[in-house]
Each structure stands twice: as structure tokens, then as C-alpha cells.
Amino acid sequence: MSNKQFPTNFIWGTATSSYQIEGAWNEDGKGESIWDRFSHTPGKIQDGTTGDVACDHYHRYRDDVVLMRDLGLQAYRFSIAWPRILPNGRGQVNQKGLDFYGRLTDQLLAANITPFVTLYHWDLPQILEDQGGWPNRDSVDAFVEYADVVSRYLGDRVKHWITFNEPFVSAFLGYQYGNHAPGRKESGLALRAAHHHLVAHGESVPVIRANSAGAEVGITLNMSYQAAGSASAADVARARQADGHVNRWFLDPINGRHYPADMVNMYYQKFDESFDFILDGDFETIAVPTDFMGLNYYSRHVVRDEEATDNLPQTVFESKENRTDIDWEIYPEGLYRILNRLYFDYQIPKIYITENGASYGDGPDENGRVPDERRLSYLKQHFTAAHRAINNGVPLAGYFVWSFMDNFEWAYGYKQRFGITWVDYDTQERILKDSALWYKQVIAENGL
Ligand code: IFM
Numbered sequence: 001m002s003n004k005q006f007p008t009n010f011i012w013g014t015a016t017s018s019y020q021i022e023g024a025w026n027e028d029g030k031g032e033s034i035w036d037r038f039s040h041t042p043g044k045i046q047d048g049t050t051g052d053v054a055c056d057h058y059h060r061y062r063d064d065v066v067l068m069r070d071l072g073l074q075a076y077r078f079s080i081a082w083p084r085i086l087p088n089g090r091g092q093v094n095q096k097g098l099d100f101y102g103r104l105t106d107q108l109l110a111a112n113i114t115p116f117v118t119l120y121h122w123d124l125p126q127i128l129e130d131q132g133g134w135p136n137r138d139s140v141d142a143f144v145e146y147a148d149v150v151s152r153y154l155g156d157r158v159k160h161w162i163t164f165n166e167p168f169v170s171a172f173l174g175y176q177y178g179n180h181a182p183g184r185k186e187s188g189l190a191l192r193a194a195h196h197h198l199v200a201h202g203e204s205v206p207v208i209r210a211n212s213a214g215a216e217v218g219i220t221l222n223m224s225y226q227a228a229g230s231a232s233a234a235d236v237a238r239a240r241q242a243d244g245h246v247n248r249w250f251l252d253p254i255n256g257r258h259y260p261a262d263m264v265n266m267y268y269q270k271f272d273e274s275f276d277f278i279l280d281g282d283f284e285t286i287a288v289p290t291d292f293m294g295l296n297y298y299s300r301h302v303v304r305d306e307e308a309t310d311n312l313p314q315t316v317f318e319s320k321e322n323r324t325d326i327d328w329e330i331y332p333e334g335l336y337r338i339l340n341r342l343y344f345d346y347q348i349p350k351i352y353i354t355e356n357g358a359s360y361g362d363g364p365d366e367n368g369r370v371p372d373e374r375r376l377s378y379l380k381q382h383f384t385a386a387h388r389a390i391n392n393g394v395p396l397a398g399y400f401v402w403s404f405m406d407n408f409e410w411a412y413g414y415k416q417r418f419g420i421t422w423v424d425y426d427t428q429e430r431i432l433k434d435s436a437l438w439y440k441q442v443i444a445e446n447g448l
Helices: 034-039 057-071 095-110 126-130 138-154 167-177 189-211 233-254 261-271 282-286 332-345 373-391 434-445
Strands: 011-015 075-079 114-120 160-165 216-222 225-228 292-296 300-303 351-355 396-402 421-423 430-432
Touching: 011 114, 011 351, 011 434, 034 126, 057 095, 057 430, 057 434, 075 160, 075 396, 095 114, 095 138, 114 138, 138 189, 160 167, 160 189, 160 292, 167 189, 167 216, 167 233, 189 216, 189 233, 189 282, 216 233, 216 351, 225 233, 225 332, 233 261, 233 282, 233 300, 292 332, 332 351, 332 373, 373 396, 373 434
Parallel strands: 011 075, 011 396, 075 114, 114 160, 160 216, 216 292, 225 300, 292 351, 351 396
Antiparallel strands: 421 430
């Protein structure tokens, strides 16, 4: 491999998620999700918007797939809206919901684009939240039932499955910090929620495999590089704690290491947590062998002991200049180091970068072109970091840019634009940004 050429069979794709792009929030029998409820609650979304219409992808998916084909995308990662499939969370299946994803899948396959399906990207049926949500152990059975229904239906055509997207974000932002749906802030709930995500992952993997012969199944974790603000023992310890909080709490158990002891002690003190939600056999279930791990990487955190509040590490971004519009530091070195860690420390046999990208607001110029030079530069730096890791032997098999198009960025609403495709939310016009045109070339040449 020379000169930033990527390995043969390397997969280049883009990613999205259901709530962020689909719209059609109450059409064709879909039930309410926790994000419908949350975004409809005044004050929860910074710009007061909702995902009711979003990119209207539910109605425009055919045109969107044509754009993907024109870009030469080899794979597309999308998620399924659970309440479209099971409006009541469990039980009655909504065939129209399944049919939508069946049509999308067929369209992708006809365009020679490999579908990567994420089962859970945060839109839990509200009815399950009303029964306790993820902190309730019943959520595990509900998820397995849902995974069974979807993989039975799509399993002949979809051969790449991701059980969960970013369980850290789903559990902690949803149940501890409260800035994501369902917006609860009760002490200790996030640990229960996180545990049930992981058990549901472990229980669903064999079910998906049984329904989808020869499929690859994995889970996607968000990881950020946690750097100590100085070489002081206190800062180093805080950075280690931040790493335990965001990264190791998930990475360790899925790799058969149970929960990290330093963090168990920390949470025990902080939340007075008895860990009674861990049942016999759970760690074996969670450590089910998978085919790959998905990594979502965006930035690093710099951690200083003096900034810790409430005995939890607070993270700050180091340089003010080197940031994207969402205020996240650009730190490609962190991607390089995390990829090395996943392979050399955890021996993960296959890795996909299932998300990486940048938020910049650059819009169309007077000629209708979108010159998003800064996003292009961000991507180039991160592709280069990934390439360096591959040169070390890291088994990186693919790269999914977040995101195929601008979309609803959760609590930020539409203020943050991560797309390589511009979306005019008034007209739903799409314009390929310069970064997309550049990406097309990277894909065609399989390298930089
Ligand atoms: O938009 C999100 C995505 O849903 C999950 N990963 C991070 C992205 C940017 O915040």
C-alpha cells in the first residue's frame, strides 16, 4: 500500500439516522417516539424545531439514493425507526413501516450500494418510555423482539447490522444529563439504561444472525480521545476517569472485560449504586462475539482536575481556533490513537469508522456552489490519520462520513450542518457540497 492508497475492498460510505432525516413523523401507522415527544416539548431544542419533516427523506428516498449513486458511494448506513415497525413498542407489526425500509434497501441494492442497518439510533417508542424506558429491564426483551422482526424481514437483503448507535450518548444524555430524549435526570438511571442497551445488544446478535445468513453484526460506540490537561497526577487521573466514563464503560464489557473496576468504585460512591441491575450471565451475554466494531469519532477532550464538578470530569476543548461550528476541536491524531488502541489493546478484528465528519454552516454562493473547504480539510486530515493506522496493521475496513446530508442535529435543531450535501429546508433542494465532489474522487481512486 503506497501513497495514501486504501486497501482493496475498503468500503467508502456515508451515514444518517431515521429521526434526523425521515420526517413523516406520524404517517403510515408510525407510533410516537421519545424524540417526537421531546422535540414537541417547548424549550428542549435550541432553535425550537422538530424532526416532523426534517429532510423529508421518507418521501424523497429515491432521489436521495440517486444522489448517492452519483457520488459513487459503496455503502450507506441508515437506521430504522422502531416506532414505524412496532407502533406499540411490541406486538402488532406495522407492515407499511417495514415496506418503507424494504423499498429503500431494494433501491440501494439496485444502485450497487451496500446497506448498513443500525437498529437503534435513539428513537425509542414513547410507549416503552412510559413503561420505564431503558432503565426498565423489560426494554431488553422489547428490543430483541424488534430486532427479530426487522432482521426477519430484511435479513435476506441486508448483510451488515449494527445493533446500537452510541449507547453512551443514548443512556447518559437521555437519562443523566437530560439534554436528549427522554430528558430524564435521575441519579444512577443512566447506568441501568446503559446496562440494558448492552444486554439487549448481546441477546439480539444471535437472533439477527439466525435471520440473516452470513451477515456481519456489530455495535457502534462513540469514542473521544481524553487527554490530560497537564502532566500532573491529578489531571492524568481525571483524564483516565473521563476515559472510563465515555469509552471503557462500554468498550470493556463488549470485549469480555466486565465493567472497569475504577469506574465501578467511582459510580458506587457517586450514585450510591448497588449494581443490582446486573444479573447472572449478563457479562457473558454482553461479550457475545461480533464481526466488527463501529467507531464514531469526532474530537478530543482535554481534562483538568480543577474543572471537575460533582466528582465527574468536565471536558473542555483546548484551542479556541481549531474548532468546527459546533465547537468541537479538530484533532485527527485522536482518531489515529483510538484506532491503534482498539486493535493493539483490545484486538478488535475488524473496525469500521461508522461516523466522522464536521459541522460547518457554509451555504450556496451566488453560483449555487457550496464551497465547504473547511469540511474538506477536516475529512482529509482524518482520512490521513486512518490511513496511518492502517499502515500499522489496524484492520480498518471502511469509512462512513457523517453525514450524507444536513439534518436535524438533536438538541441543536437545524443550526448545525454536518452534511456533505446541502439541504434547503424550505424547498428540500439538495446540493452536493465541494466536500462531496472531492469525496467522490477519493472513492473513485480509493485513496487520497
Ligand atoms: O448527529 C450525530 C449522530 O446522530 C450521532 N453521532 C454524532 C453526530 C453528530 O453529533
